[in-house]
Amino acid sequence: MDKIPLTHASLGERELAAVAEVFASGWPAGQGPSGKALEAGLQERYGAGGAVALSNCGAALHLAMLALGVKPGDEVIVADYTFPAPAHAVRYVDAVPVFADVRADTGTVDPQAVAALVTPRTVGIIAVDTVGLPADYTELQAIADRHQLFLVEDAACAVGATYQGRPAGSLAEVACLSFHGRKGASSGEGGALIATDPQIAAFARRRASFGIGSIFDQGQVIGLPIPEFLEIGYNYKLSDIAAAIMRVQLERLEEFLDHRAAIAARYAELLAGEELLTVPHVPADRTHAWQSYMVTLAEGVDRGAVATDLRAANIGSFHGTWASHVQPAFESKQVCPVSADLFRRNLGIPMHAELTMSQTERVAEVLRKAVRTHATPRT
Numbered sequence: 001m002d003k004i005p006l007t008h009a010s011l012g013e014r015e016l017a018a019v020a021e022v023f024a025s026g027w028p029a030g031q032g033p034s035g036k037a038l039e040a041g042l043q044e045r046y047g048a049g050g051a052v053a054l055s056n057c058g059a060a061l062h063l064a065m066l067a068l069g070v071k072p073g074d075e076v077i078v079a080d081y082t083f084p085a086p087a088h089a090v091r092y093v094d095a096v097p098v099f100a101d102v103r104a105d106t107g108t109v110d111p112q113a114v115a116a117l118v119t120p121r122t123v124g125i126i127a128v129d130t131v132g133l134p135a136d137y138t139e140l141q142a143i144a145d146r147h148q149l150f151l152v153e154d155a156a157c158a159v160g161a162t163y164q165g166r167p168a169g170s171l172a173e174v175a176c177l178s179f180h181g182r183k184g185a186s187s188g189e190g191g192a193l194i195a196t197d198p199q200i201a202a203f204a205r206r207r208a209s210f211g212i213g214s215i216f217d218q219g220q221v222i223g224l225p226i227p228e229f230l231e232i233g234y235n236y237k238l239s240d241i242a243a244a245i246m247r248v249q250l251e252r253l254e255e256f257l258d259h260r261a262a263i264a265a266r267y268a269e270l271l272a273g274e275e276l277l278t279v280p281h282v283p284a285d286r287t288h289a290w291q292s293y294m295v296t297l298a299e300g301v302d303r304g305a306v307a308t309d310l311r312a313a314n315i316g317s318f319h320g321t322w323a324s325h326v327q328p329a330f331e332s333k334q335v336c337p338v339s340a341d342l343f344r345r346n347l348g349i350p351m352h353a354e355l356t357m358s359q360t361e362r363v364a365e366v367l368r369k370a371v372r373t374h375a376t377p378r379t
């Protein structure tokens with residue numbers, strides 16, 4: 001039986017050729033010609049005021065908190081059911097992450113939960129496009145406007161998804177993307193910050209480069225201007241090598257998305273009617289980027305045993321994503337029951353752009369058999 005991995009990054013000859021060009025150019029570091037070209041492409045794709053290529057999405061979220069002026073002790077409401085990068089970013093600036101529970105049907109942050117958590121100390125909201133499915137931005141933006149809060153879109157998993165016809169990555173004043181190898185389009189590690197306000201983008205670009213402008217640009221200037229370090233910055237630049245890979249990946253994005261969507265549709269067909277699990281729900285006003293495919297197992301199905309059976313059949317699986325509030329690092333006393341329940345019952349099964357239809361069928365067959373084997377009868 002061939003191995004069916006949970007994830008597989010689609011990187012090939014075209015990406016290698018793009019990397020070879022960067023090698024030949026002599027500028028492999030960040031903020032050079034390839035990085036600038038990626039930024040220009042992202043700015044155009046999202047109709048943004050500015051786009052900044054960064055080392056990863058965690059860095060983008062950190063810079064978003066700085067650019068939006070989050071101060072120690074401020075409260076930022078974060079979606080709970082996610083890779084907990086948003087809460088980390090809030091903590092980087094010594095602010096307080098306040099965890100908002102999620103919708104049971106989509107796993108995205110519940111606008112009502114967000115509204116209920118606003119206090120006089122709240123300065124903003126970080127919504128997450130959960131494993132590729134955009135959150136409810138119309139409702140979230142209304143809450144943000146009503147209380148004069150910022151809204152950040154963590155679109156780490158959602159490159160290529162849409163909400164009410166607009167692309168994920170353009171659904172809030174600041175959006176953060178990830179190009180990590182587990183996401184739908186990847187340069188290994190990488191990310192970007194997309195902003196409607198060009199000044200936010202300029203701030204992030206400078207802070208991503210130790211607080212000064214592009215070293216590549218300095219090399220083009222005639223004379224000897226010596227930039228001064230006026231502020232404390234970080235090194236969060238994306239290398240031009242990675243930027244070259246990403247430019248190719250974005251050209252191939254439609255092909256990847258079509259493939260993932262076809263796999264998702266086939267899983268839904270094959271697993272329909274299985275009462276021991278639920279397949280993902282995609283509301284009619286949005287599309288999913290399918291970074292992951294998570295099924296929710298029925299109460300009483302032994303998830304660990306199901307994963308073991310999948311592994312025995314050479315099929316990768318994963319718990320899905322995290323309930324943030326229960327992670328010890330955050331020492332939160334909050335409860336988010338829906339998120340905790342999804343964290344306990346969801347199971348990620350193989351999803352990537354190189355999965356074949358026959359592999360998809362084998363996964364569905366093994367999964368269906370496993371959930372039936374490991375279900376305790378309901379009392």
Ligand SMILES: *Cc1c(COP(=O)(O)O)cnc(C)c1O
Nearest residue numbers: 056057058083085156178180191
């Ligand atoms: C993967 C992920 C991140 C982190 O992305 P990196 O590029 O690895 O830093 C942030 N937020 C969400 C929702 C993610 O899924």
